Amino acid sequence: xxxxxxxxxxxxxxxxxxxxxxxxxxxxxxxxxxxxxxxxxxxxxxxxxxxxxxxxxxxxxxxxxxxxxxxxxxxxxxxxxxxxxxxxxxxxxxxxxxxxxxxxxxxxxxxxxxxxxxxxxxxxxxxxxxxxxxxxxxxxxxxxxxxxxxxxxxxxxxxxxxxxxxxxxxxxxxxxxxxxxxxxxxxxxxxxxxxxxxxxxxxxxxxxxxxxxxxxxxxxxxxxxxxxxxxxxxxxxxxxxxxxxxxxxxxxxxxxxxxxxxxxxxxxxxxxxxxxxxxxxxxxxxx
Amino acid sequence: xxxxxxxxxxxxxxxxxxxxxxxxxxxxxxxxxxxxxxxxxxxxxxxxxxxxxxxxxxxxxxxxxxxxxxxxxxxxxxxxxxxxxxxxxxxxxxxxxxxxxxxxxxxxxxxxxxxxxxxxxxxxxxxxxxxxxxxxxxxxxxxxxxxxxxxxxxxxxxxx
Numbered sequence: 001x002x003x004x005x006x007x008x009x010x011x012x013x014x015x016x017x018x019x020x021x022x023x024x025x026x027x028x029x030x031x032x033x034x035x036x037x038x039x040x041x042x043x044x045x046x047x048x049x050x051x052x053x054x055x056x057x058x059x060x061x062x063x064x065x066x067x068x069x070x071x072x073x074x075x076x077x078x079x080x081x082x083x084x085x086x087x088x089x090x091x092x093x094x095x096x097x098x099x100x101x102x103x104x105x106x107x108x109x110x111x112x113x114x115x116x117x118x119x120x121x122x123x124x125x126x127x128x129x130x131x132x133x134x135x136x137x138x139x140x141x142x143x144x145x146x147x148x149x150x151x152x153x154x155x156x157x158x159x160x161x162x163x164x165x166x167x168x169x170x171x172x173x174x175x176x177x178x179x180x181x182x183x184x185x186x187x188x189x190x191x192x193x194x195x196x197x198x199x200x201x202x203x204x205x206x207x208x209x210x211x212x213x214x215x216x217x218x219x220x221x222x223x224x225x226x227x228x229x230x231x232x233x234x235x236x237x238x239x240x241x242x243x244x245x246x247x248x249x250x251x252x253x254x255x256x257x258x259x260x261x262x263x264x265x266x267x268x269x270x271x272x273x274x275x276x277x278x279x280x281x282x283x284x285x286x287x
Numbered sequence: 288x289x290x291x292x293x294x295x296x297x298x299x300x301x302x303x304x305x306x307x308x309x310x311x312x313x314x315x316x317x318x319x320x321x322x323x324x325x326x327x328x329x330x331x332x333x334x335x336x337x338x339x340x341x342x343x344x345x346x347x348x349x350x351x352x353x354x355x356x357x358x359x360x361x362x363x364x365x366x367x368x369x370x371x372x373x374x375x376x377x378x379x380x381x382x383x384x385x386x387x388x389x390x391x392x393x394x395x396x397x398x399x400x401x402x403x404x405x406x407x408x409x410x411x412x413x414x415x416x417x418x419x420x421x422x423x424x425x426x427x428x429x430x431x432x433x434x435x436x437x438x439x440x441x442x443x444x445x446x447x
Contacts, residue, residue, distance in 0.1 A: 162441065166440075169386075169421070171386060230385065230392075231392075233314065233385070234314050234315050234383075234385050234392060234394065234395075235295065235312075235314050235315060235316065235335065236295060236311075236312035236313055236314030236315070236316055236383075236423050237295075237312055237314070238314060238423055243383070243420075243421050243422045243423050243440040243441075244314055244315075244383040244384060244385050244386075244420075244421040244422060244423060245386060245421040246385050246386055246421070247385065247386045247387050248385050248387050248392055250387065250389070250391065250392075253391060258391075260390070260391060261341060263391065263392070263394070264336050264341050264394070265341060265342065267335060267336060267394075268335075268336070268341070268342055268345055268352065271295060271296050271335060271349075271352060272349075274295070275296075278294075
């Protein structure tokens with residue numbers, strides 16, 4: 001059994017969150033930014049440039065016409081959308097690493113991450129949660145990064161975890177804890193910390209399976225990500241490693257006194273968004 | 288051979304015996320497969336929710352999202368392609384359940400109950416099924432011979 005420290009040491013072998021995406025997000029956080037500065041930075045990363053063009057031509061962003069240059073994309077997309085595209089592009093690189101362990105199929109974690117991001121946006125809007133849209137998108141998109149680490153560095157134990165899920169009818173993260181002593185949420189939180197994401201994001205990732213333990217200031221975000229994660233997994237946008245072996249944390253459902261019908265209405269809205277985002281899921285590295 | 292993929296809240300049918308229909312990501316959703324071995328016509332519906340009574344407008348614009356609007360359309364489409372009701376072989380996959388005890392999240396169960404009811408009312412029997420449990424599934428229908436294969440979570444593919 002590998003220890004947490006050993007795994008944490010291997011975290012440093014996981015590529016950092018793409019620096020270009022981080023720099024570009026930094027630039028747009030200044031409301032007075034100059035478009036050409038931004039274009040110069042993004043252009044340094046060909047894969048992100050290509051992803052941005054593909055992403056922003058997807059129906060999800062609903063631009064009035066097809067965009068063919070990076071400059072046009074930057075001009076047409078609003079700041080919030082631009083941030084989402086940059087983040088999505090960076091996250092995709094992490095989730096779809098070709099040298100990842102055998103435990104996930106290429107595209108599977110990415111599809112789940114996008115589904116969770118869209119579900120949490122739908123929930124936040126529909127339930128009028130007072131949360132910042134950027135934080136929601138970021139936390140939802142990155143909540144499972146810990147799985148990338150685990151599937152790469154503890155592939156042997158991973159098989160054991162899967163067997164335990166099946167035989168003992170445990171949830172996936174409970175089995176992770178039994179076998180490893182910690183779970184992917186904990187690792188993911190550490191990774192987000194390392195990448196210097198804000199505390200709210202770190203907490204939402206760290207506590208997405210046990211939002212009740214999240215520090216109070218960040219609890220609503222953690223609860224939202226936890227519920228979104230569970231709902232998309234239930235629909236089928238999960239990963240084959242986990243199946244539906246999962247207890248959906250329902251704090252938010254209880255707090256807002258949601259009914260079965262509310263859940264169905266939310267699922268309809270979510271699927272509409274997923275239909276619009278198909279191109280985002282299919283984004284391939286064109287270079 | 289054409290590989291035809293049916294997305295979530297989607298339906299496709301074909302009369303080309305070289306086709307293989309596939310639907311992924313069956314969690315709490317239902318994958319319903321019809322096949323007429325004489326006409327070699329078949330189709331798959333992948334619906335998310337039992338009834339469009341919750342949003343009838345959506346039922347019109349996105350009929351395959353619901354069992355109530357999707358199931359009749361799947362049958363009609365297969366009939367139009369030459370299938371006959373008495374020859375149809377019906378197979379079902381999906382209706383997975385998360386581990387919560389509360390009924391709040393038992394959409395899989397409700398999806399399946401709805402299917403049973405509508406089929407029973409129309410005198411149609413299910414020939415084979417792979418349903419329930421904390422599983423997600425992929426379903427394949429081969430039109431050359433009507434073989435339906437199901438992959439349950441990470442296990443080997445099985446013939447249904």
